[in-house]
Amino acid sequence: METNFQIGDRVACDKFASMSHDFVGSIERIYENSAVVEIIEHHKDDNVAVTDFHNRTVVSLKHMKKITA
Template identity: 75%
Template sequence: METKLKVGDKVTCDKFASLTHNFVGSIEKIYENSAVVEILEHHKDDTVVVSDFHNRAVVALNHMKKISA
């Protein structure tokens, strides 16, 4: 991976599972190949799913891109 991600980074994440659109989040914890992301911005169609996820998701590092710190 070209950019090292760290806790607090704002990232855009690819859609997965029940989510039908990409979303924006903030990294809360990093594991070896994934990270816990707090979902900050999402499409209105995904509101129920995001609520079910308690505004958090575990996302593979290769399915996210850094926006800002």
């Protein structure tokens, strides 16, 4: 899968199992179909999940969009 994402890109990510709301992150590492994302903005209801993840999670490239300045 070819991607337009690069390390350091700010992305909007869809919610998933442990996260009740969408969140914003920064790409730290890119794999073939996913990326490690540092969670930088999230809904307060997801504080416990974000803490459990140590502010990082793996997100499918299909479930994120690049945020432009």
